[in-house]
Amino acid sequence: MKRRRFLKQGLAVIAWTGVSTFGSPFASIPILSGSTAGAKSLAGPPLLIPPLLDADMNDSALGLDVMTGSRRFFSDIDTPTLGYNGSFLGPTIRVRDGKRVQLRVRNQLKESTTVHWHGLHVPAQWDGGPRQVIEAGGEWKPDFTIKQQAATLWYHPHALGRTGEHVYKGLAGMFIIEDDFSLNAPIPRDYGVDDIPLIFQDRRFYEDGSFAYVTSGHDIMHGVIGNYLFVNGAIRPQLNVVRGIVRFRLLNGSNSTIYRLSFSDKRSFQVIASDGGFLERPVSVDSLIFSAAERFEILTDFRDDTPGTITSLVIEQYGGESFQAMDIIVGSEKSQVETMPASLRRIER
Ligand SMILES: [Cu+2]
Incomplete structure (x- = not known):
């Protein structure tokens, strides 16, 4: 990058953050203070285990509904959220190396989104990147074969300019690949138990x-x-x-x-x-x-x-x-x- 251009861009950033510090582009509601850091009490809720969406146990396409919801993270306030098949996060998708996987994603949001399989080796058309837009009210039916060793991956939206916000509000889930090694190795594999x-x-x-x-x-x-x-x-x-x-x-x-x-x-x-x-x-x-x-x-x-x-x-x-x-x-x-x-x-x- 040429030095002059760099300086110009630097100044643009300074000018922009200057504006934001004094308030205009962002909400002015106060941030909730407090924290769970260092808390001593042992009164938490049971750990939620995301339900399994297992390709081996389903003959039809695995269904993912992208939806709005609300969740009580604190005893007295509701938080508006996003989730897959629920109010926050999504089911754990489990697939097997060598097997065909079909999914049916229904976008019930009032805005477009995508579903990206983070870490999965798939043809570009099923990657769920910014180009595979699922319009508001629309449907997307990925269909691919797993060609990958056992691993723990995850899925999340990848909508242009809104990826971060969508994930922040709750759109994320685990994606597990099993293979002959992982299903036979002497390691725990009872989902949700060990x-x-x-x-x-x-x-x-x-x-x-x-x-x-x-x-x-x-x-x-x-x-x-x-x-x-x-x-x-x-x-x-x-x-x-x-x-x-x-x-x-x-x-x-x-x-x-x-x-x-x-x-x-x-x-x-x-x-x-x-x-x-x-x-x-x-x-x-x-x-x-x-x-x-x-x-x-x-x-x-x-x-x-x-x-x-x-x-x-x-x-x-x-x-x-x-x-x-x-x-x-x-x-x-x-x-x-x-x-x-x-x-x-x-x-x-
Ligand atoms: Cu990712």
Whole structure:
């Protein structure tokens, strides 16, 4: 870029943010203060497990309805939301390598949207990018064959200029690919029991309960940082786990925040998969950094915990707060998987 042009653009940004600071383009309702950071209480709602939409168990097309809704994230205020087949987030879509998948997306919004399968290898026409617009009231019927190893992906809108806002209000879901390896490896795979999807998102609200997405030029340049943290669409939920090895599928579903995840009791855990699928062997860590849209799968060992043990997932925002994101209560039931795998997928080089 030529220096003069760069200077001109720089000045344009300064001028624009100058305007925004003094109010005009953005709402003037106050931001809801407070935070779940550092809270000690253990009174959260149960962790919501998104329902499964399993291609193997459906002969007809998998249905996704894009809709408006409302959700009580706080006991006394309703928040207007967006969701797939519900008021916030969407079902977990599960498919198998080599199988044909047909979907039927119905857009019940009063505006256009798209559905993008983040990380999925599909022909461009089914990618759900800004060009595959689903008009308000319209329908879209993707039809593709999975040609990809087991991995944890996700889906979200990709509408030109409105992607961030649509995701912020609730349009996101997990997309799981299974294959012969993942279905036979000695790892937990009982969805919602010892194979738990976790979508982390920080959010900010106006005092009237509505989401405060972009409120300033600073947000546009640096990303919107929330002072509340959701796991699967709830603030500090609780999860009862088996007394064994538990697999968590982690998605950073935030719009712009980098997270560092750890356990409140500093226990280590094993990373078994990243965006592209399984690693060759588990990697032991005691914290994990993951950025917006990134996924990891981890195994946590609760075999030696006495029943009733409580540990929390801690999420530190890069440049922000530290949250007790979710409380985990160890039960007395044993899990099906009794040992940590020594090795995982052999990666061809
Ligand atoms: Cu994406």
